[in-house]
Amino acid sequence: MKRIAYSLAPPVVAVVFALAATCVVIAISGGSVGAFLSTIFSVPNDRILVNIVNQSSLLAISGFAAAIGFRMGLFNIGVEGQYIVGSCAAAFFGGSGLVPGPLNILATLVVAILAGAAYASIAGVLKVTRGVSEVISAIMLNYIALTMSGYLVQRYGVKAGYTYATNDLPPSSQPLGFAILPGANDVWALTVIAVAVAAGYWFLLARTRFGFDLRTTGASASAALASGIGVKKMVVVSMALSGGVAGLVWMPAYFGSVHRFGVPENFQAGLGFAGLAVALLGRNRVPGIILGAVLFAYLSGQSNELQRDGIAKQVVDITQGIVVLAVVVAYEIVRRRQSRAEREQVSEELAATPAAANEGEAR
Amino acid sequence: MRRLAATTVALATCGLVLSACGTAADDDKAADKVECKPTKIEGDPKVALAYDVGGRGDQSFNDSAYAGLEKAKGEFKVESTEGEANQDEDEAAREERLRGFAEDGYNTIVGVGFAYSESVNKVAPDYPNVAFAVVDGFDPDKTVNCNVAYLTFAENEGSYLVGAAAALTSKTGKIGFVGGVNNALIQKFEAGYEAGAKAADPDVEVTSTYIEQSDPKGFGDPAGGKSAAEGLYSDGADVVFHAAGGSGAGVFDAAVEAKKWAIGVDSDQFKTASAKQRTRILTSMLKRVDVATYDFIKSVVDGKPSSSYTTFALKDDGVGYSTSGNFLSKDTIAKINEYKDSIISGDTKVPEKP
Amino acid sequence: MTIEVELAGIGKRFPGVIANHDVSLRIRPGTVHALIGENGAGKSTLMKILYGVQPADEGTISVDGQHRSFASPTDAIEVGIGMVFQHFMLADNLTVLENIVLGAEKLHGIGDGARTRIKEISARFGFGLEPDQLVERLGVADRQRVEILKVLYRGAELIILDEPTAVLVPQEVDALFSNLRELVADGCSVLFISHKLDEVLAIADDITVMRRGTTVGTADPRTATKHQLAELMVGSELPSPETSERTVTDQVVLALDGVTVTDDLGRDRLTDVSLAVHRGEVVGIAGVEGNGQTELVEVVMGMLRAASGRITLDGQDITRLSTRKVRELGVGFVPEDRHRHGLVLDFPLWENRILGHQTKPPVVKGPLLNPAGARTDARRIVEEFDVRTPGIGTTARALSGGNQQKFIVGREMSGDPILLIASHPTRGVDVGAQAAIWDHVRAARREGLGVLLVSADLDELIGLSDRIEVVLRGRLTGTFDPSQVTAQDLGAAMTGGSAA
Numbered sequence A: 001m002k003r004i005a006y007s008l009a010p011p012v013v014a015v016v017f018a019l020a021a022t023c024v025v026i027a028i029s030g031g032s033v034g035a036f037l038s039t040i041f042s043v044p045n046d047r048i049l050v051n052i053v054n055q056s057s058l059l060a061i062s063g064f065a066a067a068i069g070f071r072m073g074l075f076n077i078g079v080e081g082q083y084i085v086g087s088c089a090a091a092f093f094g095g096s097g098l099v100p101g102p103l104n105i106l107a108t109l110v111v112a113i114l115a116g117a118a119y120a121s122i123a124g125v126l127k128v129t130r131g132v133s134e135v136i137s138a139i140m141l142n143y144i145a146l147t148m149s150g151y152l153v154q155r156y157g158v159k160a161g162y163t164y165a166t167n168d169l170p171p172s173s174q175p176l177g178f179a180i181l182p183g184a185n186d187v188w189a190l191t192v193i194a195v196a197v198a199a200g201y202w203f204l205l206a207r208t209r210f211g212f213d214l215r216t217t218g219a220s221a222s223a224a225l226a227s228g229i230g231v232k233k234m235v236v237v238s239m240a241l242s243g244g245v246a247g248l249v250w251m252p253a254y255f256g257s258v259h260r261f262g263v264p265e266n267f268q269a270g271l272g273f274a275g276l277a278v279a280l281l282g283r284n285r286v287p288g289i290i291l292g293a294v295l296f297a298y299l300s301g302q303s304n305e306l307q308r309d310g311i312a313k314q315v316v317d318i319t320q321g322i323v324v325l326a327v328v329v330a331y332e333i334v335r336r337r338q339s340r341a342e343r344e345q346v347s348e349e350l351a352a353t354p355a356a357a358n359e360g361e362a363r
Numbered sequence B: 001m002r003r004l005a006a007t008t009v010a011l012a013t014c015g016l017v018l019s020a021c022g023t024a025a026d027d028d029k030a031a032d033k034v035e036c037k038p039t040k041i042e043g044d045p046k047v048a049l050a051y052d053v054g055g056r057g058d059q060s061f062n063d064s065a066y067a068g069l070e071k072a073k074g075e076f077k078v079e080s081t082e083g084e085a086n087q088d089e090d091e092a093a094r095e096e097r098l099r100g101f102a103e104d105g106y107n108t109i110v111g112v113g114f115a116y117s118e119s120v121n122k123v124a125p126d127y128p129n130v131a132f133a134v135v136d137g138f139d140p141d142k143t144v145n146c147n148v149a150y151l152t153f154a155e156n157e158g159s160y161l162v163g164a165a166a167a168l169t170s171k172t173g174k175i176g177f178v179g180g181v182n183n184a185l186i187q188k189f190e191a192g193y194e195a196g197a198k199a200a201d202p203d204v205e206v207t208s209t210y211i212e213q214s215d216p217k218g219f220g221d222p223a224g225g226k227s228a229a230e231g232l233y234s235d236g237a238d239v240v241f242h243a244a245g246g247s248g249a250g251v252f253d254a255a256v257e258a259k260k261w262a263i264g265v266d267s268d269q270f271k272t273a274s275a276k277q278r279t280r281i282l283t284s285m286l287k288r289v290d291v292a293t294y295d296f297i298k299s300v301v302d303g304k305p306s307s308s309y310t311t312f313a314l315k316d317d318g319v320g321y322s323t324s325g326n327f328l329s330k331d332t333i334a335k336i337n338e339y340k341d342s343i344i345s346g347d348t349k350v351p352e353k354p
Numbered sequence C: 001m002t003i004e005v006e007l008a009g010i011g012k013r014f015p016g017v018i019a020n021h022d023v024s025l026r027i028r029p030g031t032v033h034a035l036i037g038e039n040g041a042g043k044s045t046l047m048k049i050l051y052g053v054q055p056a057d058e059g060t061i062s063v064d065g066q067h068r069s070f071a072s073p074t075d076a077i078e079v080g081i082g083m084v085f086q087h088f089m090l091a092d093n094l095t096v097l098e099n100i101v102l103g104a105e106k107l108h109g110i111g112d113g114a115r116t117r118i119k120e121i122s123a124r125f126g127f128g129l130e131p132d133q134l135v136e137r138l139g140v141a142d143r144q145r146v147e148i149l150k151v152l153y154r155g156a157e158l159i160i161l162d163e164p165t166a167v168l169v170p171q172e173v174d175a176l177f178s179n180l181r182e183l184v185a186d187g188c189s190v191l192f193i194s195h196k197l198d199e200v201l202a203i204a205d206d207i208t209v210m211r212r213g214t215t216v217g218t219a220d221p222r223t224a225t226k227h228q229l230a231e232l233m234v235g236s237e238l239p240s241p242e243t244s245e246r247t248v249t250d251q252v253v254l255a256l257d258g259v260t261v262t263d264d265l266g267r268d269r270l271t272d273v274s275l276a277v278h279r280g281e282v283v284g285i286a287g288v289e290g291n292g293q294t295e296l297v298e299v300v301m302g303m304l305r306a307a308s309g310r311i312t313l314d315g316q317d318i319t320r321l322s323t324r325k326v327r328e329l330g331v332g333f334v335p336e337d338r339h340r341h342g343l344v345l346d347f348p349l350w351e352n353r354i355l356g357h358q359t360k361p362p363v364v365k366g367p368l369l370n371p372a373g374a375r376t377d378a379r380r381i382v383e384e385f386d387v388r389t390p391g392i393g394t395t396a397r398a399l400s401g402g403n404q405q406k407f408i409v410g411r412e413m414s415g416d417p418i419l420l421i422a423s424h425p426t427r428g429v430d431v432g433a434q435a436a437i438w439d440h441v442r443a444a445r446r447e448g449l450g451v452l453l454v455s456a457d458l459d460e461l462i463g464l465s466d467r468i469e470v471v472l473r474g475r476l477t478g479t480f481d482p483s484q485v486t487a488q489d490l491g492a493a494m495t496g497g498s499a500a
Helices: A002-026 A031-040 A047-070 A079-096 A103-130 A134-157 A189-207 A209-220 A221-226 A232-248 A251-258 A270-280 A286-301 A301-306 A316-351 B009-016 B019-021 B060-075 B091-103 B115-128 B155-169 B184-198 B222-234 B245-258 B289-301 B329-344 C043-050 C073-080 C098-100 C112-124 C140-153 C170-185 C197-203 C226-234 C295-300 C322-330 C340-341 C349-354 C372-384 C401-410 C431-446 C460-465 C485-494
Strands: A157-160 A163-165 B046-053 B079-084 B108-112 B132-134 B148-153 B173-182 B204-211 B239-243 B261-266 B280-287 B310-311 B320-321 C003-012 C017-027 C032-036 C057-062 C066-068 C081-084 C160-161 C188-192 C206-212 C214-219 C254-263 C268-278 C283-288 C308-313 C331-334 C419-423 C452-456 C465-473 C475-480
Touching: A002 A031, A002 A316, A031 A301, A047 A079, A047 A189, A047 A209, A047 A232, A047 A251, A047 A270, A047 A286, A047 B009, A047 B091, A079 A103, A079 A134, A079 A251, A079 A270, A103 A134, A103 A251, A134 A163, A189 A209, A189 A251, A189 A286, A209 A221, A209 A232, A209 B115, A209 B289, A221 A232, A221 C340, A251 B091, A270 A286, A270 A316, A286 A301, A286 A316, A286 B091, A301 A316, A301 B079, A301 B091, A301 C465, B046 B091, B060 B079, B060 B108, B060 B289, B060 C372, B079 B091, B079 C057, B091 B108, B091 B115, B108 B115, B115 B132, B115 B148, B132 B289, B148 B289, B155 B173, B155 B184, B155 B239, B155 B261, B155 B320, B155 B329, B155 C160, B173 B184, B173 B222, B173 B245, B184 B204, B184 B239, B184 B329, B204 B222, B222 B239, B222 B245, B239 B245, B239 B280, B245 B261, B289 B310, C003 C043, C017 C032, C017 C043, C017 C206, C032 C043, C032 C197, C032 C431, C043 C081, C043 C160, C043 C188, C073 C081, C081 C140, C098 C112, C098 C140, C112 C419, C140 C160, C140 C170, C170 C188, C170 C197, C188 C197, C197 C226, C206 C226, C214 C226, C226 C485, C254 C295, C254 C452, C268 C308, C268 C452, C268 C475, C283 C460, C283 C485, C295 C419, C295 C452, C322 C331, C331 C401, C349 C372, C349 C401, C372 C401, C401 C419, C401 C431, C419 C431, C431 C452, C431 C460, C452 C460, C460 C485, C465 C485, C475 C485
Parallel strands: B046 B079, B046 B108, B108 B132, B132 B148, B148 B310, B173 B204, B173 B239, B239 B261, B261 B280, C017 C214, C032 C188, C032 C206, C081 C160, C160 C188, C283 C452, C283 C465, C331 C419, C419 C452
Antiparallel strands: A157 A163, B280 B320, C003 C017, C003 C057, C057 C066, C206 C214, C254 C268, C254 C308, C465 C475
16 A cells, blocks of 8 residues: 555655746746636546547657666666667558568567667677777667668658658558547557557566666666676666667557658657656656656647647647656655664564664765 | 659549649649639638747747738738748648648638648638648649649848849858758758848958758758857858847857857848857848738738739848848948849849859 | 863764764873774764764764763864774875865965965974976875875864774884874874774874774783783673584585685785585684785676686585575575675665575566565565564565674575675674674575675674684684684784684
């Protein structure tokens, strides 16, 4: 019971706090707080609901990609670049129609994973061989990814409006979506990737030796080394894994509605950065990441409604930012409290025997 | 580039509004052949402007559209609202913005920026009694939507004039071009600029560079604009024309530092630039988004909403050049006006591709 | 300028550990007072309390007879207490003057006033420092003088020096000592922290010895001998670890043959070490910290690579094997730093049971974890090794040091290892837990386990080992029979005082 309260309290407090802070911002800038609250808490129409579900799936996959890095103690800010590269490679492959029919879907997903993984490995290898911080190299690689994919599409793609895009995905490889709400768009077929990634993430970390090694390295690299984990190898492998998942981020949208890749009209950038925030928000836990993704998608989905109430669209960004910040603070507070409570519980168990001195252990 | 509409979504949409889909023809020239009845607008125009990223206050494109709306409001009985795109939003969010307007009773919806082309194309069939327009827009498929107007500009013609101005002003015989993003639209500027320059001085050397290949950031990156322009100036160019939106500020800064000329774009940038930059803005290529927006609203007021492609060219005053600052010599202006007349009369054809 | 500082009944506890208790110490004005004790005896904690870095839980500090409490080092400096840390805190790209006035701009400004004052102090104590020299151009000894000058500049009358000689070569040590004598002659007091007995005897006026978090005695350097000091430092507390019967066999389980380890700069950390551990034998490694024990352990565990030489386990060459492979071959490892190497503090105990055993049942099944198996076995360890914990779901961080250590020892003796490498297995562990750990090691030894035991606790070494090797500056310099040797003999051999 207590455990559940510990894990639920921080996000709830953070969201409430963020909404309150946003209200203050709105009030200061002369907007209507009442309109903001009533819109934020109104049930969105069917179309927006479907959009929220679709967007949640992208954000969740991105969140899991980031979380793999976080659990390993790596800040994979390169999710952004990795999913651009994955999407670009996948769209070229999928659009080429080399593999016929539905099999193309599977093959394209594999290409997306491999491309994302390969791109992420660059940062991983640089880190272990040259000591380059993965944050720095990944930021650079993000730029390279965007520019390179733009160049490739222009060079080898076809014209789409004023810009260029990859060839369209053959119709035989376009999966049917889930027509859940009439009159609204379909829920994309490959939103199931998000579910699969969530399940895989949980299983990998909680149930496999590899996942244990990964978590151990993230929690204490020195203990990992002493326990026989090849930390350098783990860095490269987990970066690749994070990048592989990142490669999948945009795939539900690609197969569900866009069917081609081209920056900026036929692509949605920024999901990688949002994924980092979602992972932070969800504390790298499966339910947390899913809820975080839904929350972000929900806020973005309501953005149009808010604008019609005369509230600047930036308000949503502010709310998202404050939620992340507040949740990080709130979790830290709870973590300390929890750890103190646990210690107290332990000392109750122990007889009051004075422990020996040890300054080396003192923290 | 036919967009294959094979998802159930698209099929379902077609099924619901057979009338709109039924007009689809396979001929590329379908647009010319389909007979469109004017969209019926009930009551006074209620105008919604859907801005691209940047929104009102960008001192450029979006502001210009707003100016057109303001002008219309001054003359007619028009209600209005506005909405702005988020950075990194997806197609569904744009569609939802348009649908939201339509369902709130707005019957005249203008998507400002070609990014709205796809979403308008998808949404318009569901709202046959709403007149849509897309500034700089294009029809992404062959299905004609009778209630959509694509407001495009002969940027190549306007650029031709400033190209001539550049060549006539240049002392080094070298001039430059900075594009924000290397896409077909911006290439139109480049093509016209180069053609105009060559017409005025066949020996002039024109160097073109782009800030970004595809990242729309190229339109909002003053530092990138500055370094691009610095490169051109240091290679000997003494006039640089930019078609790079917000990045143009950097081009102007580079001109100030190099003490050389720059040419503005879209609006008369002499009027919005800083005092320092002003001294280096030779002229601006005008792209009258305000005229286009106003004309479209007026067509709705007149009961005959325009549809299909409408190109705003030199002859419509849809593009042009500015003389604020009086930096252009009388002779140059006279020469430019000759070219202008020649284009209007059809004697000079300006290329669209470099 | 003289102050008298007295500490009485100082106590400090950290969660699960008592770092200081009932520490009393009086520093007479104008003297060098040496504080000695093994690593982990509580010296650093005490200094941090005296310098206001952390508050004491109990006890009093009085300066010139007045009770004082320091919330921060600023408060300590105010009454005239300054400290020079082992790791210098200087900005390389600033000059001597700038480093010194940084944070003390109000005293004499940052210009000529400050320059004059610095020159004055430097001249008075023979430091020979130029105010405008860049610190990056200075050697270690000069940097140390800058640090001392920094505290003098701020008006310190008691200077705490934390292991000041650790970074110096012998000639520099002599120079430091002559500086210190000048200071004392001028009325300053010095609190000199060290575990190098020769130096302490050479410079100190008073000596206080700490062991296990408390002051255990004082000595007069004029009459005390190194042997006596070593005895005080190491102590001989009950229960004494005595090995009742001999179980040594002639089967070699671990053999090192001419192993040399070099650091990044190419210096030898371990030179030509040859050593054998037999089944049923405990080989103790005695040495002052930093003489190669850590490297010895890590090279066997595959955490460091030998530059030359050969290591075999049960006849198999393991010189180039990874840590995981070495562990898979049946080596248990109790690391010297349990927080950094032995446990993942934020994992529950049952997950910590898996640590280091990721490839061995019952905690895994092929590539998958076996949480049920890990839990069952963690429960077994908790019971057999008397780990005091509410449950196996408790995070390791919450446990006291002794219980953490019992859990580690239990874990490392799981799965019938053939060799146990134990670094300071009972450091920071209460007496009861210590006895329990010793019992377990002895029991396993009877079963044929070979043990390589590194410890700073000479009683432990003597009581548990079948043979003791002394390591000094990376070489094995002597072999002792624990039944014959005394702590004093060992202490002398460890410090290079006399060979065996």
